[in-house]
Amino acid sequence: MSPLLDVRNLRISFPSRQGPVEVVRGVSFTLGRERLGIVGESGSGKSQTGRALLGLTPPSGRATADRLEFDGVDLRHATPKTWRSLRGARMSMVMQDPKFSLNPVMTIGKQLIEAVKLHGGKAEARDKSLAMLEAVQIRDPERVMAAYPHELSGGMGQRAMIAMMLVTEPDLLIADEPTSALDVTVQIEVLRILDNLVTQRGMGLIFISHDLHLVSTFCDRVLVMYAGQVVEEIDAADLQNARHPYTRGLLNCLPKIEGGVRPLPVLTRDAAWLKAGG
Amino acid sequence: MAMLDIHDLAVTFGHGARAVHALRGVSFSVNEGESYGIVGESGSGKSTVLRAICGLTPMSGGTVTLDGKALATPRDPAFYRRVQMVFQDPYASLHPRHTIDRVLSEPLAIHGFDRRENRIEQALDEVGLGKGFRFRYPHQLSGGQRQRVAIARALILEPKVLLLDEPTSALDASIQAEVLNLLDRLRAERGLTYVLVSHDLAVVAHMCERLLVMQHGLAVEALTREALQASRATQDYTRNLMAASLGFTRAAIPA
Numbered sequence: 001m002s003p004l005l006d007v008r009n010l011r012i013s014f015p016s017r018q019g020p021v022e023v024v025r026g027v028s029f030t031l032g033r034e035r036l037g038i039v040g041e042s043g044s045g046k047s048q049t050g051r052a053l054l055g056l057t058p059p060s061g062r063a064t065a066d067r068l069e070f071d072g073v074d075l076r077h078a079t080p081k082t083w084r085s086l087r088g089a090r091m092s093m094v095m096q097d098p099k100f101s102l103n104p105v106m107t108i109g110k111q112l113i114e115a116v117k118l119h120g121g122k123a124e125a126r127d128k129s130l131a132m133l134e135a136v137q138i139r140d141p142e143r144v145m146a147a148y149p150h151e152l153s154g155g156m157g158q159r160a161m162i163a164m165m166l167v168t169e170p171d172l173l174i175a176d177e178p179t180s181a182l183d184v185t186v187q188i189e190v191l192r193i194l195d196n197l198v199t200q201r202g203m204g205l206i207f208i209s210h211d212l213h214l215v216s217t218f219c220d221r222v223l224v225m226y227a228g229q230v231v232e233e234i235d236a237a238d239l240q241n242a243r244h245p246y247t248r249g250l251l252n253c254l255p256k257i258e259g260g261v262r263p264l265p266v267l268t269r270d271a272a273w274l275k276a277g278g
Numbered sequence: 279m280a281m282l283d284i285h286d287l288a289v290t291f292g293h294g295a296r297a298v299h300a301l302r303g304v305s306f307s308v309n310e311g312e313s314y315g316i317v318g319e320s321g322s323g324k325s326t327v328l329r330a331i332c333g334l335t336p337m338s339g340g341t342v343t344l345d346g347k348a349l350a351t352p353r354d355p356a357f358y359r360r361v362q363m364v365f366q367d368p369y370a371s372l373h374p375r376h377t378i379d380r381v382l383s384e385p386l387a388i389h390g391f392d393r394r395e396n397r398i399e400q401a402l403d404e405v406g407l408g409k410g411f412r413f414r415y416p417h418q419l420s421g422g423q424r425q426r427v428a429i430a431r432a433l434i435l436e437p438k439v440l441l442l443d444e445p446t447s448a449l450d451a452s453i454q455a456e457v458l459n460l461l462d463r464l465r466a467e468r469g470l471t472y473v474l475v476s477h478d479l480a481v482v483a484h485m486c487e488r489l490l491v492m493q494h495g496l497a498v499e500a501l502t503r504e505a506l507q508a509s510r511a512t513q514d515y516t517r518n519l520m521a522a523s524l525g526f527t528r529a530a531i532p533a
Contacts, residue, residue, distance in 0.1 A: 041450040041451070041452065042421075042450055154320070183319035183320055183477065184319070184477065184519065184522040184523055185319065185518055185519065185522045186319075187522070188522045188526060188527075191526050192526075195526075210450065210451070212451070213525050214525055214526060216525070217524075217525030217526040217527065218525070218526040249452065250451055250452060253451055253452050253454070253455035254451055254455075254480065255455075255458065255478075255480045255481050255483065255484030255485075256480055256483070256484070257479055257480050257483040257506065257507060257520070257523065258483075258507050259483065259484075259503075259507055260484070262462065262484075263458075263459040263462060263463070264455040264458055264459055264484070265455065266452070266455050266456050266459065267452035267455070
């Protein structure tokens with residue numbers, strides 16, 4: 001079976017006064033109907049990788065790849081029309097903070113129904129929206145439909161956002177730090193909802209996060225990114241046996257509830273990590 | 279002996295029917311040289327405790343006692359020489375158009391300290407930045423470096439108590455480790471007393487000997503580090519927090 005997504009040698013660069021700066025330097029991976037985690041610190045290029053998959057690289061940036069295929073469609077030369085048929089309908093993205101990604105002057109219901117209508121199914125749009133809000137465990141969907149984003153808590157807003165992204169039943173969901181703005185207990189709830197939907201609907205999920213620990217417990221496979229490159233690809237269950245010194249360093253420098261070394265081990269960065277081609 | 283004693287602290291915003299009770303009677307006391315943690319989720323009132331202690335938020339009830347003396351409102355300058363605060367977001371807490379030198383010299387001028395030159399250089403040295411950073415602007419520093427400046431700014435008045443409001447939650451994990459180690463070292467060297475607020479149980483378990491779990495403006499449970507490590511929490515809420523901080527568990531999906 002051919003993979004859902006095939007990325008070969010993805011490079012993204014931005015112009016600067018000192019010439020172009022490459023923020024993603026040759027990232028390659030394939031994705032089936034599974035949960036793939038992309039982990040890295042700020043500036044490692046993980047979010048830009050996610051955005052490039054949806055053609056959302058900012059206009060000043062340049063994304064190139066040897067291959068960028070989604071379910072047989074070559075995304076490198078996709079026309080705006082092709083993008084419109086893919087985005088939202090077949091691949092969608094959940095952003096970090098619901099405060100900034102929902103339209104503040106439209107009710108949740110209006111935004112949800114708009115998403116459904118754009119991708120067919122005008123008649124039952126309202127029923128579908130209500131059902132979707134129930135699927136993300138919103139207890140009072142009628143109230144939430146009529147609410148504006150500022151009237152919802154962070155956890156509720158993020159659930160509404162996930163509902164909006166999943167109501168079209170896409171094949172691929174890219175979640176960029178979907179729970180970082182949420183409290184830990186709410187975070188786990190939102191992840192359970194995502195997990196259920198991915199399993200039930202057989203979606204592919206790319207989960208971008210800085211939280212190595214969370215990703216290792218949630219995903220099947222993890223890509224560890226450092227300075228625009230994938231330094232290690234590892235099964236999530238195997239993360240404790242990571243070989244790359246960066247991955248090991250990231251794992252070791254986290255404080256642990258059960259206590260540990262004091263002072264905490266500090267990550268010493270090796271210039272050689274920058275060169276080693278992924 | 280208790281360095282800081284909080285008794286029945288209450289903070290209410292607004293009036294009448296629209297009043298929000300951010301703190302509804304919280305009591306705890308912190309010994310000299312101790313590191314005390316406050317854990318809770320957003321809206322639990324944990325940051326409000328710190329803001330009320332240092333007078334940034336008006337108290338509507340209760341008392342705060344520092345070193346045996348009840349504090350007057352507004353706080354006097356002597357208070358700020360003994361108690362300083364480090365804020366969560368180093369991107370927001372440093373003035374974007376002031377150099378590091380100006381950030382550090384302002385509290386010295388306000389409190390009439392002598393040897394300002396030496397003190398600024400020494401403060402930068404102590405947080406591991408060095409003299410080279412003195413005339414830079416915040417935008418020329420990384421997040422970890424900015425948080426070091428914020429710590430230097432708090433320590434330059436030689437306080438006894440440091441109130442730390444999520445000092446590392448805006449930082450990457452590797453930088454968090456460096457800042458936590460720095461705070462640990464400074465406490466040992468100067469015999470500081472910390473009150474550290476965090477949403478991350480692991481950070482609090484690492485840094486603090488005792489901690490208070492808060493929810494909805496109330497103290498849920500007070501624990502020692504040993505009790506936390508041995509999972510001897512008695513309240514459901516604390517146990518939920520502990521389970522959640524272990525990461526995602528698929529087994530517990532409700533049917």
